[in-house]
Amino acid sequence: MNKGITYALLAAVLFGISTPFAKVLAGEYEPVLLAGLLYAGSGIGLSAWLVLRKAIAKPGNSVSRLGIPDFPWLAGAILSGGVLAPVLMMSGLSHASASSSSLLLNMEGVLTALLAWFVFREQFDRRIFLGMMLIIAGGVLLSWQSDPMLGQVHESWGALAVVAACLCWAIDNNLTRKVSTGDAVQIAALKGLVSGAVNLSFALLWLGAPVPAWKSVASAGILGFGGYGLSLVLFVLALRHLGTARTGAYFSAAPFVGAAVSLLVLGEQPDRIFWFAAALMGCGIWLHITESHDHLHRHDHMEHAHTHTHDAHHQHAHDFAWDGKEPHSHSHVHQPMEHAHPHFPDIHHRHTH
Incomplete structure (x- = not known):
């Protein structure tokens, strides 16, 4: 198996597991504050990794550092994926069920691919396009599983917020691909530190959110380090080997991991529409992972x-x-x-x- 596929799938597993647990924390914190804690945990943990790696590095080992031309691309990625997306995601989780939110995260892969194909001119064919259409169909079903006419608009607004977060992450993914030849740990650490600082400052100074207890801060930080930090490092490595659209497609496995954890740990009971949407998304992902491109x-x-x-x-x-x-x-x-x-x-x- 191409090692890029392995990186993408491992990134998906880590991020997918984090979603239901973030849903639990979303009921305790202001969404912006929680987003800041998750990214701060990611940035601090990865920064410690950078220091430790430098201390134990053997002579001759080297990684590619970011250059000055890389920083405008990275700044745009941080703004869209590290500042805007987490806030939208946490807001969506506070209004929608964790299992539905987890599956809706497949829209990130779809939107990532559409931007890669039509804005950044990445190659695709009919098989890949059909797979994305199936994932879109599943996402639409989940977005409207609550009938606004019956007064259940709350769930639908939550779904829309999750989709908006996916769009911001899609922009982030395409911009990050521009710098994916650099040190993946450095890229992810910078994203975490800047995004965490911005979101925490906004939540504490502008919104007046209460300062959480240290135990809660530690829990959110550990979750952020695994679900956001390590996941992002693997995602950047996958971008380097697979390109943007295909990395997004493999990363679409994340929602299925999250949905499974939601069902097992949180005890949620999905309806028939949930399973039909999951089947459509599964078929779309299967079309991607069975692709062979040779010429x-x-x-x-x-x-x-x-x-x-x-x-x-x-x-x-x-x-x-x-x-x-x-x-x-x-x-x-x-x-x-x-x-x-x-x-x-x-x-x-x-x-x-």
């Missing part, structure tokens, strides 16, 4: 830096004394090449068809 393609001249091994796409010389250790990171040149093999639209396969 003759050309690699043009390219120069960039990222962590790599000397595989078929990295047969270059070094202008420095190399000790032979891999993986390593440095600026390197890709010479023009033409060949055929199964591939995804990763950082080395951005060709037209």
Whole structure:
């Protein structure tokens, strides 16, 4: 299995597990405050990881650091995915059931793909498109499972807030792909620190939210470190290997994990529409994970830096004394090449068809 798929699925599991537990915390805190605690936990935990990694790193080990051209893309990603999306998500969770909210998170993959295809010009075919249409159909069913005419608008507004959060995360995903050759831990740590600081400041200073007890802060921080921090690190690695749309599709497994935890832990009782929507979404994800894309393609001249091994796409010389250790990171040149093999639209396969 392509390691990018493994990264994406692990990211989905971590984020999916966090959703029902965030639902429990959403009843105790102001949504903005909870979003700040989750992202602060992510940022602080990953920052500690960076310090520890540097302290125990062996000579010769290296990762690609972010450069100045990367920061405008990262700033846009942080604003949309780290500031706006969590607030919308926490607001939605406070109005909708955890199981429905978990499945609605599939809309993130759909919206991510639509932006990747039509704004950032990433390759797709009819099979991938059909899969996304099935996921959309399931999301629409969940959004309207509460009938506004019967006075149950509360649930529908919660669903709309979750979908709006997914749109913000979709923008975030596409912007993050622009910097995915950099250090994934550094990217996720910066997102967590900035997003956590902004949301906490807004909640405490502007909204006047009460300062939570340290025990509650610790619980939210641990949840944020796993469900947001580690999940985001894996997601960035998946972007590097799979491209944006396909990473979003694999990440669509997250809602099923979250829904299962909601049913087992929170004791929620979904109706028949829930299961029908889940079946539609499952078929859509299956179409994605069974895709095979193989054709003759050309690699043009390219120069960039990222962590790599000397595989078929990295047969270059070094202008420095190399000790032979891999993986390593440095600026390197890709010479023009033409060949055929199964591939995804990763950082080395951005060709037209």
